[in-house]
Amino acid sequence: QSVLTQPPxxxxxxGQRVTISCTRSSSHLGTTxxxxxxxxxxxxxxxxxxxxxxxxxxxxxDRFSGSTSGTSASLAITGLQAEDEAEYFCQSYDSSPxxxxxxxxxxxxxxx
Amino acid sequence: EVQLVQSGAEVTKPGESLKISCKGSGYSxxxxxxxxxxxxxxxxxxWMGIIHPGDSDIRYSPSFQGQVTISADKSISAAYLQWSSxxxxxxxMYYCARSMVExxxxxxxxxxxxxxxxxSS
Numbered sequence: 001q002s003v004l005t006q007p008p009x010x011x012x013x014x015g016q017r018v019t020i021s022c023t024r025s026s027s028h029l030g031t032t033x034x035x036x037x038x039x040x041x042x043x044x045x046x047x048x049x050x051x052x053x054x055x056x057x058x059x060x061x062d063r064f065s066g067s068t069s070g071t072s073a074s075l076a077i078t079g080l081q082a083e084d085e086a087e088y089f090c091q092s093y094d095s096s097p098x099x100x101x102x103x104x105x106x107x108x109x110x111x112x
Numbered sequence: 113e114v115q116l117v118q119s120g121a122e123v124t125k126p127g128e129s130l131k132i133s134c135k136g137s138g139y140s141x142x143x144x145x146x147x148x149x150x151x152x153x154x155x156x157x158x159w160m161g162i163i164h165p166g167d168s169d170i171r172y173s174p175s176f177q178g179q180v181t182i183s184a185d186k187s188i189s190a191a192y193l194q195w196s197s198x199x200x201x202x203x204x205m206y207y208c209a210r211s212m213v214e215x216x217x218x219x220x221x222x223x224x225x226x227x228x229x230x231x232s233s
Contacts, residue, residue: 036219038157045207045223046149046157057221089157093218100171101147101218106156 002094004104011110017078020107022090024071033093035073037066040087049088050075077109085111114138116146116208116224123230124198131194132227134208141189142166145211147220148182148193152204160206162217163191171217198231205229 003025012018022035037050048057050066053073063084065076073092077084090104119133134146147162161172165184172182184191191208206227209220 034218038220040157045226046209046220047223048212048219048221051212051219051221087156091157091159091218091220099217100173101159101162103149103157103159 002092002096002102004090004092004102006088006090006104006107008105009108009110011112012077012080013112014080014082016080017076018080018109019077020075020088020090020109022073022075022092022104024092032068032071033095035066035068036091037064037075038089038091039084040089042086046089080109080111082111085109114210114222116210116222118206118208118224118227121228121230123232125233126200126231127197128231129194129196130198130229131192132206132229134191134193134224136189136191136210139210142186143214145217146184146191147209147211147217148180148191149207149209149220150176150204151207151226157207160193162211165189165191198229200231200233202229203231 005023010018034052038046039049040046053068054066063079088107094100094102115137117135142165145162148160150158160176161182163170163182163184165186181194208224210222212221
């Protein structure tokens, strides 16, 4: 089973840009799958933020963007706002076992 | 409006059985996968498994295989997660979530509100 590693926390001042990385374990080097990102506000259910590497569902501000490079993906938040303080999780397909999925370890974003 | 509504919070004892539900509305329930996700207190998201209500095709995470049972009843647009013998370590919030695209298990574009399960003697 794959492991997706994220930094435990990132922080930034209002208006700044922050990025969150999501790195797949080495057992799947050379294999690329779509990465999705979720935002979980305190006490709420997760919400889909980015899908298919860099697509935003309707209603998600364009301050949020995704990118991928090899076995890593990143979520960027530009123009950080107080309401962005939340936990962020990446997710990707997993081929072992077949047709399954895995979540990243999660990153807490703090707005200073 | 696409919606998933989960059953209410449960307080149970170790060794007891439990079945929680997730009811979909606003879309063709048999067509989209429904996944279950565990979140232990203060921890991250863990994918438990997923079911296709149309044909009851089920995939389990190796971490949860044999620990829980996932099922669905497409006639009433409901999916279920059940335990035969709960442990204190099963205390967590459990979310159901719908796949965004037919026939593909990720991403999850609609989530239930969560069901808090507390297991304590």
